[in-house]
Amino acid sequence: MVKSNAALESIPALLARNAATFGDKAAYREKEYGIWQRWNWGEVAEEVEALALGFLNLGIHEGDFVAIIGRNRPYFYWAMVAAQSVGAIPVPLYNDANAEEMAYVLGHCGARFVIVEDQEQVDKVIEVQDQLHQFEHMIYLDPRGLRKYDHRRLHEFSHIQAQGRAARDEFGPELKARSERLNLESTCVMLYTSGTTGKPKGVVLSNRNVIITSKNSCEFDHLVPGDEVLAYLPMAWVGDFIFSIGQAYWTGFCVNCPESPDTMMTDLREIGPTYYFAPPRFFEGQLTSVMIRMEDSGRFKKWLFDKYMAVAHRVGPAILDEKPVSFGDRLSYKIGNLFVYGPLKNTLGLSRVRVGYTAGEAIGPELFDFYRSIGINLKQLYGQTEATVFVTQQPDGEVRADTVGVPSTDVEIRIEDSGEIFYRSPGVFEEYYQNPESTADTKDAEGWVATGDAGFIEKSSGHLRIIDRAKDVGNLSNGAMFAPKFVENKLKFYPDILESVVFGAGRDNCVAFINIDLTAVGNWAERNNVAYGSYQELAGHPEVYKTIAGHIEEVNKSVAQDEMLSGCQVHRFLILHKELDADDGEMTRTRKVRRKIVGEKFNDLLDALYGGKSEVYTETEVTYEDGRKGSISATLEIRDVAVQPVDQKVAAE
Amino acid sequence: MNTMTENTTVGYMTDDGRQIGGTMMEMKNITLRFGGVVAIENISFDIHEGEIRAIIGPNGAGKSSMLNVISGFYNPQEGEVWFHGEKRPPMRPYQVAELGIARTFQNIALFKGMSTLDNIMTGRMTKMNAGMLSQAIWWGKAAREEAEHRQKVEEIIDFLEIQAIRKTPVGRLPYGMQKRVELGRALASEPKLLLLDEPMAGMNVEEKEDMSRFILDVNDEFGTTIALIEHDMGVVMDISDRVVVMDYGKKIGDGTPSEVLANQEVIDAYLGVSHD
Numbered sequence: 001m002v003k004s005n006a007a008l009e010s011i012p013a014l015l016a017r018n019a020a021t022f023g024d025k026a027a028y029r030e031k032e033y034g035i036w037q038r039w040n041w042g043e044v045a046e047e048v049e050a051l052a053l054g055f056l057n058l059g060i061h062e063g064d065f066v067a068i069i070g071r072n073r074p075y076f077y078w079a080m081v082a083a084q085s086v087g088a089i090p091v092p093l094y095n096d097a098n099a100e101e102m103a104y105v106l107g108h109c110g111a112r113f114v115i116v117e118d119q120e121q122v123d124k125v126i127e128v129q130d131q132l133h134q135f136e137h138m139i140y141l142d143p144r145g146l147r148k149y150d151h152r153r154l155h156e157f158s159h160i161q162a163q164g165r166a167a168r169d170e171f172g173p174e175l176k177a178r179s180e181r182l183n184l185e186s187t188c189v190m191l192y193t194s195g196t197t198g199k200p201k202g203v204v205l206s207n208r209n210v211i212i213t214s215k216n217s218c219e220f221d222h223l224v225p226g227d228e229v230l231a232y233l234p235m236a237w238v239g240d241f242i243f244s245i246g247q248a249y250w251t252g253f254c255v256n257c258p259e260s261p262d263t264m265m266t267d268l269r270e271i272g273p274t275y276y277f278a279p280p281r282f283f284e285g286q287l288t289s290v291m292i293r294m295e296d297s298g299r300f301k302k303w304l305f306d307k308y309m310a311v312a313h314r315v316g317p318a319i320l321d322e323k324p325v326s327f328g329d330r331l332s333y334k335i336g337n338l339f340v341y342g343p344l345k346n347t348l349g350l351s352r353v354r355v356g357y358t359a360g361e362a363i364g365p366e367l368f369d370f371y372r373s374i375g376i377n378l379k380q381l382y383g384q385t386e387a388t389v390f391v392t393q394q395p396d397g398e399v400r401a402d403t404v405g406v407p408s409t410d411v412e413i414r415i416e417d418s419g420e421i422f423y424r425s426p427g428v429f430e431e432y433y434q435n436p437e438s439t440a441d442t443k444d445a446e447g448w449v450a451t452g453d454a455g456f457i458e459k460s461s462g463h464l465r466i467i468d469r470a471k472d473v474g475n476l477s478n479g480a481m482f483a484p485k486f487v488e489n490k491l492k493f494y495p496d497i498l499e500s501v502v503f504g505a506g507r508d509n510c511v512a513f514i515n516i517d518l519t520a521v522g523n524w525a526e527r528n529n530v531a532y533g534s535y536q537e538l539a540g541h542p543e544v545y546k547t548i549a550g551h552i553e554e555v556n557k558s559v560a561q562d563e564m565l566s567g568c569q570v571h572r573f574l575i576l577h578k579e580l581d582a583d584d585g586e587m588t589r590t591r592k593v594r595r596k597i598v599g600e601k602f603n604d605l606l607d608a609l610y611g612g613k614s615e616v617y618t619e620t621e622v623t624y625e626d627g628r629k630g631s632i633s634a635t636l637e638i639r640d641v642a643v644q645p646v647d648q649k650v651a652a653e
Numbered sequence: 654m655n656t657m658t659e660n661t662t663v664g665y666m667t668d669d670g671r672q673i674g675g676t677m678m679e680m681k682n683i684t685l686r687f688g689g690v691v692a693i694e695n696i697s698f699d700i701h702e703g704e705i706r707a708i709i710g711p712n713g714a715g716k717s718s719m720l721n722v723i724s725g726f727y728n729p730q731e732g733e734v735w736f737h738g739e740k741r742p743p744m745r746p747y748q749v750a751e752l753g754i755a756r757t758f759q760n761i762a763l764f765k766g767m768s769t770l771d772n773i774m775t776g777r778m779t780k781m782n783a784g785m786l787s788q789a790i791w792w793g794k795a796a797r798e799e800a801e802h803r804q805k806v807e808e809i810i811d812f813l814e815i816q817a818i819r820k821t822p823v824g825r826l827p828y829g830m831q832k833r834v835e836l837g838r839a840l841a842s843e844p845k846l847l848l849l850d851e852p853m854a855g856m857n858v859e860e861k862e863d864m865s866r867f868i869l870d871v872n873d874e875f876g877t878t879i880a881l882i883e884h885d886m887g888v889v890m891d892i893s894d895r896v897v898v899m900d901y902g903k904k905i906g907d908g909t910p911s912e913v914l915a916n917q918e919v920i921d922a923y924l925g926v927s928h929d
Binding site: 031032033034035144145147148259260262263266624625626 | 669670671803804807808810811812814816817819859862866869870873874
């Protein structure tokens with residue numbers, strides 16, 4: 001029954017193959033009513049077919065856009081594949097986007113169909129539907145609270161499937177014909193980039209992009225049908241599409257969906273994925289909570305933990321890389337594994353991880369080493385939506401915190417004189433939808449794509465190292481190179497610091513905004529009997545200021561060591577009175593800081609930092625989760641930090 | 654005002670187009686005294702099938718006492734309680750519960766050391782009928798029964814979106830969450846009439862919005878009739894179909910939220926208008 005790979009030119013074709021070759025194998029699990037519900041590949045094929053027939057029944061055309069707004073649930077993944085099998089194009093959206101953001105994307109692609117989770121999303125779409133000229137039908141999963149809505153254009157998911165099943169005779173041949181017309185050239189999916197600058201852009205990915213990239217990356221890491229992933233990252237993000245659809249359908253592994261966003265940690269423990277992806281902040285959060293709990297534990301446990309973590313730190317990474325390690329050390333590590341690392345990995349839900357990736361942001365060396373030392377094969381990759389994720393990745397055994405690995409299979413890399421990284425690969429996107437100028441700016445005629453990141457290839461290892469966003473790299477007024485991310489990352493490696501934004505381009509020196517990590521600092525406050533009522537109050541505490549100033553001094557020492565970037569030491573800082581938030585436009589939905597917007601919004605604070613003041617009063621507008629606006633005001637303290645002398649430029653390395 | 658409560662068995666249509674059924678419960682001339690203190694004085698009102706009925710009033714107006722009369726905690730010295738067209742004899746709270754009336758408390762009354770799941774499970778007690786022996790040795794009927802009840806409880810957990818705290822001891826939960834668990838326990842008995850004593854007291858705006866949504870959804874999804882006491886006038890006006898206003902143990906107003914808002918006596922007594 002196995003078709004030759006040549007015919008596997010679309011996701012629906014891969015689904016048909018999976019249903020035929022391992023129809024009984026688990027394809028999806030979702031925890032619902034406290035129990036893991038399971039669907040095998042055969043059942044998934046049937047569910048997808050029923051939905052696809054239902055779409056035809058509603059009059060879907062080839063080339064229509066189908067927007068999908070919801071958290072990771074099997075039904076939404078099926079909806080994407082069902083849309084593909086009728087020749088339509090799925091467009092997953094961030095489900096925490098507000099109505100305006102949604103209106104822009106839905107209007108830009110002209111979605112005729114919108115599939116949503118519940119009343120909350122239905123209301124959002126209804127709110128903006130007047131602006132959407134092409135919008136016709138909305139399909140929802142959860143009928144709760146929707147009984148009394150006007151159902152002329154609103155349908156329940158299961159009803160559409162039931163109508164589809166009933167119309168199999170009428171639409172079956174049409175569905176078959178449309179699915180068979182799909183090939184490597186046809187569009188697989190459209191994903192909107194979160195956009196650190198300007199409006200989101202719709203990245204069009206073809207079946208070639210998705211299927212060849214999935215094939216290459218699965219081979220790179222030897223993924224097999226028995227692998228398990230936990231799908232918990234936003235469905236609108238390219239990574240989730242590749243992991244939970246591309247690679248899952250290519251190899252036939254099982255995608256597990258959490259019960260709710262809040263139960264993710266419990267679900268992770270119960271599933272124990274073998275292939276796992278998480279952004280650095282996630283690993284950071286986990287480590288912070290482990291450390292906090294160890295601080296609170298008994299003396300013996302703490303002693304045991306410290307002793308064996310020291311062993312792990314010394315030999316763990318070498319053992320993971322299968323390098324020679326003395327017998328004694330091996331034995332200690334085994335014992336440590338029995339008493340500390342094993343139980344710890346189990347608590348973290350990472351016992352079975354064979355391949356773990358982190359990407360999106362730089363990861364702190366200590367953080368990275370911690371996970372590798374207890375035997376988790378955590379690696380880094382560098383990717384973009386425009387590349388169908390993979391640009392570079394770290395092969396097993398060549399893993400380091402400060403590089404992002406070697407070019408992925410079939411990817412070519414070129415570094416311009418400006419330091420900007422370019423790549424060309426089978427994963428390179430088709431175009432930005434209805435935006436030929438941006439497409440031309442990013443992708444040249446030969447298929448080379450500008451990443452917008454500056455970096456270099458390390459000669460000794462052939463690994464790529466990233467410095468910063470190319471457009472953020474600038475100069476101080478004295479001509480010294482300024483790369484904010486370089487400093488921010490060093491700052492963020494301290495558990496107390498959640499975010500930092502460093503300014504300095506065109507100025508005499510650098511200053512920083514700091515966001516404290518409420519979990520870590522809050523725990524400190526609890527242990528030291530510091531009472532606080534809000535983030536703002538804790539952030540303004542003199543002891544907190546002192547601690548943060550200490551961290552910045554340490555960072556300055558480390559920055560001073562760098563030949564090129566020693567000018568980037570932070571001279572003055574303040575702790576912001578609010579956490580940077582995507583709802584206020586200060587971050588993208590993937591939680592990347594929008595540097596320019598933050599600079600403009602807190603212009604008064606920047607002036608105060610450079611104006612030599614010791615405190616500043618400010619008022620800021622904030623947006624609540626439900627879209628209402630309010631404002632908060634505060635008087636913020638500004639502190640100076642000791643810097644290292646850099647005038648005599650001694651080569652540090 | 655009292656004309657509305659005279660043995661009406663026909664329902665009515667709400668402003669948003671919901672059909673409300675006939676009279677479910679009727680309080681006739683209730684008077685409740687504690688020694689010389691008159692907590693409730695000659696109050697009559699009714700609750701229709703499927704409606705959300707609010708009881709409001711300043712502190713000490715007798716609202717909680719009224720709820721306690723309905724739930725059988727107090728037996729009034731005078732007056733009659735009619736339920737489904739029959740006069741209810743004086744009852745103990747557990748007998749009232751068996752009639753399909755469940756409640757939550759003003760001061761949360763959960764088992765602090767038990768998990769959310771177990772707390773909600775206790776709400777199924779009135780529905781369990783395996784013998785003591787079967788329950789003790791955990792075999793046969795008791796085991797089968799527990800699985801059935803667990804399913805019902807899981808549906809409630811899903812409904813109230815408290816999956817993440819399923820196994821958490823409720824004593825460790827924040828106040829707003831405990832309120833939600835308490836609602837869950839009341840729902841577990843699949844009540845026909847749900848009594849909520851200040852379900853939103855001490856909550857922030859977001860928690861109040863969530864709780865309002867749950868109350869409306871309970872009413873809408875399960876068709877449960879709801880009688881609630883609440884201080885937040887905004888919430889009361891938004892979610893209730895009809896409102897009874899009490900002051901010093903007396904009824905001073907009864908009708909739809911807009912009628913009550915327009916009632917001068919209510920404005921003076923409760924909403925506070927300057928008296929000069």
